[in-house]
Each structure stands twice: as structure tokens, then as C-alpha cells.
């Protein structure tokens with residue numbers, strides 16, 4: 069098996085407790101499970117509807133996968149082209165090998181402006197690298213302006229979903245968070261969605277008007293022109309991008325598309341797959357700083373080059389963070405996002421996080437799936453997540469010395485590779501008849517009965533026929 | 534037609550009635566069944582648990598056991614799926630090109646039972662009689678790896694006397710997933726719970742599917758609940774006559 073020496077692995081928020089343990093906590097929370105089942109069920113149905121109405125969905129999906137693969141195969145060239153395009157339009161470009169370096173660069177830029185507060189457009193990359201904490205360490209407060217991220221931030225909570233970070237909260241919980249944490253909020257605030265949105269709006273308007281530094285991510289970067297694209301639903305992103313005098317955009321190196329035209333494909337795939345809308349309400353595209361603005365782009369590796377080096381894992385970098393795989397996943401629906409311990413939860417998290425960090429730091433995530441395959445079916449860029457999970461499981465077992473499991477598996481494989489040995493072993497099943505009544509199989513027998521081994525095997529029957 | 538039965542290790546050792554039903558059904562339809570004696574297991578558990586290297590000799594054994602078979606039929610979507618979609622890849626990744634080519638040939642000759650009946654034999658009415666209320670769970674690998682679509686349902690609908698009721702959220706995984714059921718038993722059990730509620734809501738007396746593994750999982754849960762719902766493989770219903 070290939071090892072990936074010398075490449076930076078990812079730091080920041082990409083690991084947590086072992087999945088089975090974290091999942092157990094989440095499974096015990098009935099409110100969480102109800103919220104999740106309701107929210108994912110609704111969004112699944114919406115997605116199926118709007119995807120179903122496009123006769124060329126299969127072609128779009130193939131095109132999306134092909135464009136991303138082309139970018140990944142020539143990423144070095146596209147990145148240089150992107151940098152040149154950005155620089156020629158007056159944007160300052162910075163390169164960060166990992167989370168620490170990215171945070172150092174960004175906190176340096178922010179400190180140089182003298183501000184005590186920054187406003188943020190929803191961005192996964194900044195959550196991945198732990199930027200808010202890094203800013204807090206240098207005395208700068210980061211204000212999330214995406215409604216759901218704001219709820220998460222005020223509730224001192226962690227995002228549990230790529231697209232709907234507060235999917236694990238319901239209305240009355242949100243009202244409680246606002247009443248407790250939002251300065252100057254109406255104490256009689258109800259849990260009517262409109263009232264909640266209005267409270268958030270007032271709170272944020274004030275920030276837009278007074279804070280002069282913004283931090284954004286990007287859904288796409290166009291290599292040809294240096295354009296950056298943010299796709300969102302609330303319009304707050306656009307305020308952040310245009311009002312402040314300093315704009316810092318944090319972009320994973322895999323976010324590129326070759327040219328403007330390629331966006332045609334992704335701007336169809338993304339909203340239909342993520343929110344189940346034909347088109348998202350706000351798509352902001354900017355090429356270079358607006359007048360009077362200073363703009364920076366920080367290009368982040370944080371384990372992406374290492375991911376790219378594995379031919380059977382690199383397709384994870386095609387991901388456009390639509391979250392269709394999360395919403396469809398029967399495991400995610402029951403455990404929620406926190407169980408994955410990473411900024412990237414659900415099926416994509418189970419294949420991406422271990423690759424970014426190295427499998428040794430995330431050895432349980434590749435096993436956090438029943439391999440039912442629904443994630444692959446819905447993925448708009450056709451990432452074969454089940455096969456990738458299987459591949460990463462191999463990387464996990466290869467990274468360890470012999471374990472009781474590997475020894476047992478080896479013995480079983482030895483028996484299975486020869487029919488005579490194998491028959492001798494399964495005839496022992498007759499003894500198993502006695503054993504299975506008395507010896508519980510851990511993990512199985514808590515909720516399921518074991519089948520009674522039969523009196524004769526199929527092969528014995530066949531031969532006696 | 535001469536049909537080589539790939540009975541699968543689970544059916545051989547734990548659910549021989551499923552193998553017997555498959556043999557009887559195919560014979561009733563006028564075909565000769567052979568059971569190549571060198572067969573053991575497809576090796577999927579090794580592959581999916583992270584030990585594809587260990588699975589190599591198991592794959593080689595499987596490919597050799599079925600070398601001379603014209604058509605191979607398995608009463609399992611999951612095992613047929615592994616033969617068709619994993620064997621050659623595993624061999625290739627481990628540098629055994631000859632085995633990969635041989636595995637590709639085996640893959641082309643391998644069918645899951647409902648595919649074989651509907652596509653190769655072109656029958657949907659197999660002459661079965663089964664006067665019970667039945668609900669059908671489409672197993673994930675038959676559905677998403679093999680894409681058997683509604684073939685099992687077509688076969689079931691043609692069974693005389695059957696009262697076939699739709700399973701709510703039928704296409705959601707039951708939570709088995711091989712060693713997933715052990716490594717993530719709490720999550721697996723939560724998924725199982727929802728699947729069992731769906732089964733019980735149909736008031737069916739029989740739950741059927743094309744994979745004994747998933748039936749072992751759901752059936753094991755239903756048995757623990759003393760629910761009285763019987764898990765039966767598709768072959769066992771199709772074999773049943775008046």
C-alpha cells in the first residue's frame with residue numbers, strides 16, 4: 069500500500085471521538101433524532117422532485133465529475149493560472165500548507181487592520197481550520213452572518229450539517245438561544261419563524277454597518293479569470309462581500325473550475341442537490357476587489373495534496389459540498405453530524421476527513437457506513453463513496469499491526485480458500501447449535517436473536533440427495 | 534439449461550432451506566442444477582472489512598470453482614454484487630492481471646436469482662402458490678449495486694394467492710452492512726428498529742428479500758420482539774406450490 073510521505077496532513081476540526089462511541093450519545097437523544105428525521109426527510113423529497121424534472125441529469129452529473137477530474141489531474145497548472153488571474157486584478161494571494169499556517173496568515177491580515185471584530189460569510193474551510201478560535205486567541209471576535217451558523221455560534225454549539233448547520237435544533241430551542249445570547253433582543257420573542265428571522269436580521273444589520281473586515285469562503289474559483297463564487301440563500305453573504313473595506317477569502321485548493329462556462333454545470337447541480345431548489349436565491353460572483361476594497365485570497369491545502377496522491381481516494385476532492393449524501397444517509401439520519409467529529413460529517417465526511425488527516429487519526433470513520441450505496445446514487449459529481457470507504461478500510465487495517473480481528477480474518481480466509489477446509493469448518497456449525505444458545509455474540513445479541521444453525525448444511529443435503 | 538448454483542457460504546451453513554428452494558425452483562422450471570463442489574465464499578466480508586489482500590485466495594478459489602460453468606446463479610444480491618463489481622478490481626489492485634481477467638469472465642456469467650429468472654429465463658410467473666400476506670424489502674446491494682429494480686416484485690406479483698403489501702420506506706437500509714452490525718451495533722440497531730416498525734405496520738405475516746444476510750438481521754430483531762413475522766427468502770416463496 070502506498071504511503072504518503074512528505075505531504076502535509078490536515079489539522080483543525082477534522083477529528084473527534086471514535087464514531088461508535090460518539091454515535092451512541094447521539095442515538096440516545098430522542099429530540100435530535102426526531103429533528104433530523106423530519107428535516108432530512110423533507111429535503112430528500114424536495115431534492116428528488118427537482119432532480120427528477122431534469123431529463124439530462126445523468127449527463128450533467130457526468131459532466132460535473134469530468135470537469136472536476138480534469139481540474140484535479142492538472143491542479144498545479146490551474147492553481148498557478150488562478151493565482152496569476154487574481155494578482156493581475158489586484159488581489160493578494162497567500163498559500164497555506166495546513167490549518168496552522170492558514171490561521172497565522174489570516175490572523176496577521178486581520179490584526180493589521182486594527183479591527184476587534186470581523187463578519188463572516190458561511191464557509192466550511194474556515195470551520196475546518198478553526199479560524200474563529202484562532203481569531204479569538206488574538207482578541208478578535210468573528211460574527212457569523214449565515215442564520216444557521218449564527219444560531220450555532222450563539223448557542224455555543226457545533227455545526228452538524230454542511231448546509232443546515234443547525235439542523236439538530238428546532239424552533240423553540242432556537243428561540244431560547246436568541247433570548248439568552250442576542251444582546252438587546254425582545255424578551256417576548258416567539259418561536260414564529262418570521263419573528264426569529266427578524267430578530268436575527270436586526271442583530272446582523274447593525275454588524276454589517278459597523279464592521280469593516282469580512283471573511284468569506286468560496287464555492288468555486290474560476291481559474292481562467294480569478295473569479296470567486298459564493299452560492300447562498302439569505303443575501304447576507306453579499307452584504308459581507310461588498311460593504312467591508314477588507315475582504316479575506318479562504319479557499320480550499322480543490323475548489324477550482326477551469327472556465328466561466330463550466331459554472332453552467334455546477335450552478336445547476338448544486339442548488340438542486342443541496343436545498344432542492346431549481347436555483348438558489350443569491351449567487352455572488354466577484355473578480356477582483358470592489359472599489360476601495362483590499363482583497364486577499366488564502367489558498368488552503370490542509371491535507372488536500374495528500375488526498376490527491378491516492379488514486380482510489382482522490383475523487384473525494386470533486387465534492388461541491390451540496391450535502392445530498394448527508395440528507396440521504398440512513399446512518400447520518402440517526403446519528404446526526406456531531407458523531408463524525410469533523411467539520412465534514414456524513415458519507416463525504418467519512419471519506420474526506422480520514423484522507424485529510426491521514427487514516428491513523430481517523431480510523432473509525434471509514435467503518436461508519438453500512439455500504440448501502442444511497443450516497444453514491446445521489447451525489448451530483450458521482451463520487452463512489454461506498455467503494456472509497458472500502459478502500460480506506462484497507463488503508464486503516466494496513467496501518468495497524470496484527471490485531472485479533474486481522475488474525476481471525478486471516479484464519480477464516482485460509483479456510484475459505486479451500487473447499488475441504490471450509491466444509492470441515494462449517495460442519496462445526498453443528499456444535500454451534502449448542503454454543504449459539506448460550507454464548508451471546510457481542511454487539512449482535514443485544515437486539516437480535518441468532519439463527520439456529522441447521523441440522524445439516526446445504527452441501528450435505530445436496531450430496532445425500 | 535445447465536445452471537451452476539453459487540449457494541453462498543451463509544446459505545450453505547445457516548440457511549440450507551434457501552439453497553434447497555432455489556434448486557427445486559430451477560428444477561421445476563425444467564433446468565439442470567449443478568453445485569460445483571470447490572466453491573466456498575465470495576470473500577466480500579474480507580473485502581468490505583479492509584482485508585482485500587486476504588480475500589485474494591478466496592476470490593481465486595471462487596473463480597476456479599466456476600471456471601467451466603455457463604451460467605452461475607446465486608440466491609443473493611450482495612454476493613452476486615461482490616462477484617460482479619469487486620472481484621476483478623481487487624485482483625487488479627493487487628497486481629494479479631490474470632486473475633482479474635478470469636474474474637471478469639465469471640462476473641459476466643453470474644446472476645442474482647431474480648435477474649436470472651426475469652432476464653435469462655424470461656419468466657415472471659413461476660407457477661408458485663403462496664396464500665399469505667407478504668411484504669418485500671429490497672436489499673441495498675440488489676437495488677444499488679446490481680440494480681435489479683422491480684424484478685423481484687414482478688415475480689412476487691405473479692404468485693397465486695399472495696397478498697403482497699408495500700413496505701413503507703422500503704428502500705432504506707435495514708442496518709445490517711456485514712461487520713457494520715457489530716462495529717457500529719448501536720447505529721445498526723437504530724436502523725433495524727425503524728425497519729421493523731415499517732414491517733410491523735404492514736401487518737404482513739411474512740417478510741421476504743433476496744438476501745439471507747439482511748433477512749437474518751431483520752428476522753433476528755423480529756424474533757427478539759416475538760413478533761411472529763417470518764422471514765423467508767424470495768426463493769422460498771417462489772418454490773412454494775399448491
Ligand code: SF4
Pocket residue numbers: 341386387388389390391392393394416443446447448449450451
Ligand atoms: S460527496 Fe457528493 S453528495 Fe456528498 S456533499 Fe459532496 S458533492 Fe454532495
